[in-house]
Amino acid sequence: MDKELKTICGDAIEELKKIPDKSIRLIATDPPYNLNKNYGNNQDKLKFDEYLDFSRQWLTEAKRVLTDDGTMYVFMGMRYISYIYTILEQDLGMTFNSWITWYYTQGIGKTKGFSPRHDDILMFTKNPKKFVFHLDDVRVPQKYYRSVNNMRGANPGNVWEFSHMHYCNKNRKQHPTQKPEGLFERMILASSDPGDTVLDPFVGSGTALRVCQQTDRNGIGIDINPDYIDMTKERLSEKFDGFDSIDERMKRVPNDLNDPQIREEYIKNHVKWFLKNHPDAIGEFMQEVRDKYEPKMKESGQMSLFDLYGPELATVANS
Template sequence: MTENIKKPKDVSIAKAKGRPMLTWVGKKPLARVRAYPAQAIERFDATAGGAVALQEADWSDWPKDVPKGGLLYHGDNKDVLAHLLANGFRGKVKLIYIDPPFDSGADYVRKVQLRGAKGTVKIDGEDYTLGEQVQYSDIWANDNYLQFMYERLLMLRELLSDEGALYLHCDWNRSHQLRMVLDEVFSAEFCRNEIIWKRTSARSDSKFYNHIHDVILFYSKGNAPTFNEQFTPYEKAYLDKYFGMKDADGRRFASKDATQAGLRNGATGTPWRGFNPASKGNHWKVVPTELDRLDQEGRIYWPEKEGGWPRLKQYLDETKGRAIQSIWDDVMPVNSQADEREEYPTQKPVTLLERLIRSSTNPGDIVLDCFIGSGTTAAVAQQLNRRWIGCDINKGAIQTTAKRLQELMRAQASTAGMPQQGDLIGTSEPTQQPCQLGFATYRVNDYDLQIQHNEAVELACQYLGVTRTRTDSFFEGTQGGRLVKIVPFNHPLTPLDLEAVRNELKTRPTEERDVMLVCLGWQHDARAWVDSYNRNRPVNKLHVVELRTDRKLGGIIKHEPLSAQVSAQRVGEGADAQLVVELQDVVSPTIMQRLNLEQGVFRAQITDWRAVVDCILIDTQFDGQVFNVTLADVPERKQDLVNGRYELPAPPAGSTVAVKIIDMLGEELVVTTAI
């Protein structure tokens, strides 16, 4: 996609012009932002290169250097949004839905269940607590959170088309402040709705009124946003009350007043069949000649009582239903038994995204979600024949989304060109052909390296018994009454790191606790620095823990990667030759480590290696850079296991076969074999 972009470049961002303005410490506009190139890491084509009927979407607005199809990005969304702006998507997006961190203090932890029969042990997956993610490492402080959201909203506005809409999903903790930020970025006049979603019926965890709703703030970029009014069926009680009458042919109808308030001098103010609307201070809703026509068609209801005013018939079978209002109590959350559940902590229901996407886009439009999470926005957009772009900072989110989209696209490809029986996301109406049946996954700004460091930090905290502090932007937490600072593991402890700690302590004159410094290696001059600093110091002493050599706490940082026994061989000759790929064993030390930690003295045992494997992907002609998915073994249910043995058409001699194994915690291993 962007292989021809060699260097990052700056992207200009327009100033916010709205009022009022919310002020916070450190607030600054985002005039320019650095745009990094993206590296393609995986491609998926559900058609296997074949010709499949697709919706005739207008791709003329799609940047010419970007392959047509879904786009999934792994990286900090600030980097990703800058990349999109620099590569032709400015003003092209019709709908943006974001479900950013609420800053509510909640832990976002994915629960992982190993594959196999019911009752298989469950473990905590990758920790999604915001303070432990690189992009969220310091946003718990009020001002940092607001600046974080301000910058991203400024960039999102640049990506929106003039007819576009943005929906920001939040809760009561931040909705008031985020609305003011949105007023500044988009202008208050473009605030279209504050939608209240009743996400649960009851709670009992508060001594005051329990919060059972979320807020969705709906803003447009211009005066005429795309909006398709949506309707819900009438409730039975409403139908019985208002549509209780029937014609001779059994058609149910409601009677509506044929007049409306206000006097008129024209035809609608004149008497009709002895009834003068002016006597009630009203006028007819339509001219008398139209009333004659409606009466001839049987669409005027004449009350049986003498002198009863004529009324208009509204037939039930011609009624779309109740127009959706700003309070939504008919969208159920994703519960533990839902078919769509992806074991993702902040997953939103399909019906919620379906309503938003149907309302503010038309088939073929571009939908963007830069906090993609479990991939619901992309999945619904795909099913509703929209083009989509998604990104997330978390690798587990990217893996979950990719797997979900692969399943959906394969199902769509299998029925392409056939009469549609309904869709795959729970809606009742038939669907058209999708816009695309393939997507590409990209990485922006080498984000895997940052995630690996972050995982190492979490592992260190877990072993050292560090209590994480969500509100401290400098220290990671506390342990045994001491503050804990973890030095980045990509370099040894240096005097510069130590100076940073001393300067931070100077800003906290009342802080008397000692500091534990955790590092991987330290320079010789750093030892002398610590000795000099600690000499004759009653408080704030520094205690260094070098994780590989410390006599008490050392030796804990040693990550054993995923390993596997995989064979790939050619069977047969000529056109009938087959490629046989077989996995004999997969070992996930990380999963075993988590199981042993959580099960205490009972050492965990896994009798079938397939229990630890989430999915297996195969590229029969791997080029060493981009993984093109030829086969994807993604079990539909958690109790199902991967196959482990696969037969495919043999690629040309000399090809490199790559097998990607993803375990239940999201760790990946690629095994290559030349055949």
């Protein structure tokens, strides 16, 4: 599938005005939180009313460009999230769907008060009932296999645990607020179809477009800093070895896979269902399969399953 990945250097509000009405299926973005972050050629430091006015303007344009069945995910810090919620619901008449908490284990340390360990993401839809949501594409493996459960997995819930983008991560870029690809993977898979156009008006290091590139979506990324546009273009040219973050539950092997036929079917499907974009995690998954079921697999003659997932992991994951 041909994908169009477009980067635009410019002011988000002005560039949004150039995008046609109802042409974007999904907006997933991490706007400035107004916390005095240094973004190179601009400082994230507006007066309170100025920041709300800025937010209202770009959100108004964002709603305009969304399709009638479109969805918007907006990252936001604690100080302003209630105001952003009010703008989306009360001022713009959008429909609240989910308040997602991104939990991470490491972050800023405080000695007076409790150290923050989460960011929040607001999910709003343009229509209260008719909007794209592919639950099967974002399910997580069950903890226990039961015939009454959906083998395809469970709803991931609204608390998402992904590691922060540590500076030692090989995919870490020179951007102060880079977000893990796993977060955008879940939003994009859930709320768009292959071939749809996804917009990030504050593209930063290019995470949204990188995920679009690997999931057959078209993408538009806007940023006022030309260095970040160059960073995004460079990132899109890099070799893909799997997304830089994963919900650890995706590697989970359900307990009680005792029926040999069900066990074999599940192991093969797990790789396609949960690890398609994470070939580097298949080895850990198969090691847990071995730890839990090796004696039973020897009895049932299923040890050849381990031979399936060797050097050609990426091919297997996408088959």
